Amino acid sequence: MQHSNVRISGVGTYHPQNKLTNEVIFEHFRKVGKDVESLYKHLGREERYYADPGETAITMGVIAAKRALEDANLSPDQIQMIVFASDTPEYLIPTNALLISRELETKNAHIVYDLNANCTGMITAIDQVYRYMDHKKLRYALLVSSVHISPWCNEDDELYYGAWGDSGAAVVLERVESDERFGVIDSEFFSDSSYYRMTTMPDSGMARIHDESLPLAKRKGGWEPVDFDFLPEKWNILIRELAQRNGLELKQIDHIIFSQFSIYAIKEALKNLGLEDDPRLYTFVGNKYGYTGHTSPIFGLSHALQDGKIKDGDNVVFISAGAGYIISSFLYKFDGALLK
Incomplete structure (x- = not known):
């Protein structure tokens, strides 16, 4: 029996260079009269990275996407679909997926849109796109995500400031016909x-x-x-x-x-x-x-x-x-x- 499988064939991640250790964060909150050490131990925090000036959800996503394409040994023109998953996009209009497509020069990616399912975004996107790829018989799709949380943080807010980090990530999905299910x-x-x-x-x-x-x-x-x-x-x-x-x-x-x-x-x-x-x-x-x-x-x-x-x-x-x-x-x- 032939199966139409959709697998992850490339992975790419990116984090900024601006690292904040727990010591920096703890001292920051001491200055506003808060002790966050027990909270961050509960969550499991030691280090995090914040975007430098000039970095955006687009720039971080593009770097991660290039790494995913390299990992999958693909050229940009092999990609047919791009989905950008984020709740901190750089723009509301146009769709950020279009801008990522422009930066990558994915000239054959004609299905491009954004998706926001909060922190479940990439998991939701992988599920949706794998079903769409099977229905439309697409070969390759690129899913890109970025979190640019630092501009939205109030600096006396222990949930966001210091507990989160900025980042980009991407996966390439590939549809493969096979006798095996995977x-x-x-x-x-x-x-x-x-x-x-x-x-x-x-x-x-x-x-x-x-x-x-x-x-x-x-x-x-x-x-x-x-x-x-x-x-x-x-x-x-x-x-x-x-x-x-x-x-x-x-x-x-x-x-x-x-x-x-x-x-x-x-x-x-x-x-x-x-x-x-x-x-x-x-x-x-x-x-x-x-x-x-x-x-x-x-x-x-x-x-x-x-x-x-x-x-x-x-x-x-x-x-x-x-x-x-x-x-x-x-x-x-x-x-x-x-x-x-």
Whole structure:
């Protein structure tokens, strides 16, 4: 039986050079009368990177995209579709995917659009684009993401300032006909709008972003405290559903690439799944880069590959959560494409 598979054949990431260590961040918050050390230990933060002047969501995304194309050994004119996933785009008009296409000179990419699913953006985009590629019989698509959070941070805000980082990431998707089934296998989603005010950007809403009667802080990022300790169990429901629906036992899931927001949430999820707290079973890089939202699963994937945690034939679950809140996940079976 012939299968139309869509696999990841190239990965690229980028972070700026401006590194902020915990010592710098802790001292910053001491000056505004806040002790954030226990919070950042809970999340698992050590270092993060902020964009330098002149860097944007476009420039970071383009660098990551070039690296993904190089990793896939493709030229720009082989790409037929570009999707840009971000909640901090450089422009509302035109679509940022068009600008990335222009910079890369992808002259045959005629399907270009932006997608915003908050921190689940790249996972959602991979699921959507793989289905579209199969329907339209496209060969190659490029998915690009950037997080440019630093301009939106209020400097007395411990959730955004210092916990996050700026970054770019990209993957090349390739459709391959084969007797074997591999690549993106299945997906599962969940949403609950009860927490729609948990984080807002701009906090004023776009309609009032230029209203100078509002303080500047109100026109940047805002949030309301939420006890998010229920998240690991919600992740587990989706992981169990993916496994059961595809005839897998939990022990047959070889690796999980979680949202990189919280190491505590990852460890709780593993415990609730009855899996060991074994670094071979998951990848966490939120300590190295801060939380990078949309791009964080791709940074996780890149490190999992570099560290040899994934091998040919492995079943890997990608899962993340976004503001409001939403959860996106997909099951992926690796072939040899990325295992170089």
